[in-house]
Amino acid sequence: MIHIKENHSLKPYNTFGIDVKARYFFRANSLEELRDVLENHRDCFPFMIIGEGSNILFTRDFNGLIVQPAIMGISILEDDLEHCFVEVGAGENWDDFVRWSVESNLGGIENLSLIPGSTGSSPIQNIGAYGAEVKDVIKSVKYLDLESFETVVMSNPECNFGYRTSIFKTQLKNRMVITSVVFSLSHNPVFNTKYGNLQAEVEKMGGLNLEKVRNAVINIRRSKLPDPGILGNAGSFFKNPVVEAEIANKLKVQNDLLPLFPVSEEEAKIPAGWLIEQCGWKGKRIGSAGVYDKQALVLVNYGNASGAEIYDLAMKISDSVFDRFGIKLETEVNIV
Numbered sequence: 475m476i477h478i479k480e481n482h483s484l485k486p487y488n489t490f491g492i493d494v495k496a497r498y499f500f501r502a503n504s505l506e507e508l509r510d511v512l513e514n515h516r517d518c519f520p521f522m523i524i525g526e527g528s529n530i531l532f533t534r535d536f537n538g539l540i541v542q543p544a545i546m547g548i549s550i551l552e553d554d555l556e557h558c559f560v561e562v563g564a565g566e567n568w569d570d571f572v573r574w575s576v577e578s579n580l581g582g583i584e585n586l587s588l589i590p591g592s593t594g595s596s597p598i599q600n601i602g603a604y605g606a607e608v609k610d611v612i613k614s615v616k617y618l619d620l621e622s623f624e625t626v627v628m629s630n631p632e633c634n635f636g637y638r639t640s641i642f643k644t645q646l647k648n649r650m651v652i653t654s655v656v657f658s659l660s661h662n663p664v665f666n667t668k669y670g671n672l673q674a675e676v677e678k679m680g681g682l683n684l685e686k687v688r689n690a691v692i693n694i695r696r697s698k699l700p701d702p703g704i705l706g707n708a709g710s711f712f713k714n715p716v717v718e719a720e721i722a723n724k725l726k727v728q729n730d731l732l733p734l735f736p737v738s739e740e741e742a743k744i745p746a747g748w749l750i751e752q753c754g755w756k757g758k759r760i761g762s763a764g765v766y767d768k769q770a771l772v773l774v775n776y777g778n779a780s781g782a783e784i785y786d787l788a789m790k791i792s793d794s795v796f797d798r799f800g801i802k803l804e805t806e807v808n809i810v
């Protein structure tokens with residue numbers, strides 16, 4: 475028999491540490507429990523799925539049902555001289571899986587070390603860091619379809635992965651629950667240490683192997699990003715805007731120091747953190763909501779901020795970037 479909790483505090487379930495409540499909350503330990511709770515209760519109230527809440531900002535209590543898929547397990551499906559195909563349950567912590575892969579001498583996700591969250595969420599916004607994206611190692615994603623209540627296996631090309639997006643964040647949003655992901659890891663890793671100061675950090679360790687790359691990524695991340703256990707945050711609050719090359723070039727003429735990263739011949743990516751910093755927001759604080767002093771892209775909760783306060787700050791930032799540069803920032807964090 476399933477036990478749904480009532481008026482359940484979400485403070486431990488979101489890395490911003492926002493103190494809101496869910497009217498109903500259920501942690502599903504198996505596919506059967508997940509199917510049971512959603513088939514029987516989904517239409518009664520608004521519902522949402524939560525992983526580890528590291529990409530969510532709750533702006534008020536959730537007057538409905540929140541379900542956390544806690545399907546666990548890491549199983550090797552197939553192993554040959556080159557690749558190892560591993561199926562990972564949605565509820566497994568992402569970084570625990572990265573550690574497992576490095577300890578098993580399997581390459582492909584070491585650059586994605588220390589990204590918070592569950593493995594089931596990793597395909598949703600196609601998590602990425604240090605020149606790597608999870609789409610490059612995903613073979614398929616298994617989900618529970620919330621119309622047929624059957625499980626569906628979607629191959630990588632069908633997932634429509636893009637920069638911080640996928641079919642799960644667009645067409646299939648609220649229509650499925652990811653239950654497991656199959657990854658293709660490599661016995662012969664190709665190291666990618668070109669991004670930022672990763673190469674220099676790896677060199678400090680002497681030699682190149684999976685463990686050293688993982689440790690280098692962890693060191694850099696710890697030096698740049700606030701630990702949500704100490705200072706509530708959800709990582710990058712906004713996506714880096716991708717704009718038409720013509721617009722980007724015009725902005726570059728007006729702002730000599732503007733960093734531009736070509737995405738294609740027609741488009742370029744601009745670091746949102748740079749735009750926010752230019753508008754004077756870095757290190758600013760309004761009440762308990764603030765902009766992290768080492769990285770303007772990260773909004774932080776200095777203790778008792780409400781989700782609405784953090785959201786208001788985000789909108790003020792976005793308006794000022796628009797007024798100065800004519801660029802509309804899009805949130806990376808899911809606003810609830």
Ligand SMILES: Cc1cc2nc3c(=O)[nH]c(=O)nc-3n(C[C@H](O)[C@H](O)[C@H](O)COP(=O)(O)OP(=O)(O)OC[C@H]3O[C@@H](n4cnc5c(N)ncnc54)[C@H](O)[C@@H]3O)c2cc1C
Pocket residue numbers: 489522523524525526527528529530543564589590591592593594595596598599600601602603650651652653699700701702707708709710808
């Ligand atoms: C300090 C910090 C650093 C970060 N750095 C990075 C980074 O470098 N790169 C990066 O890409 N991200 C980064 N993030 C964002 C975050 O870690 C990722 O987006 C992560 O994948 C979110 O996982 P989660 O389980 O916490 O998802 P949640 O925040 O719980 O959920 C995110 C969304 O996915 C939905 N969802 C969750 N699980 C499922 C499921 N099983 N099925 C269907 N829908 C589901 C939720 O409804 C919600 O809409 C960072 C966050 C923090 C706090």
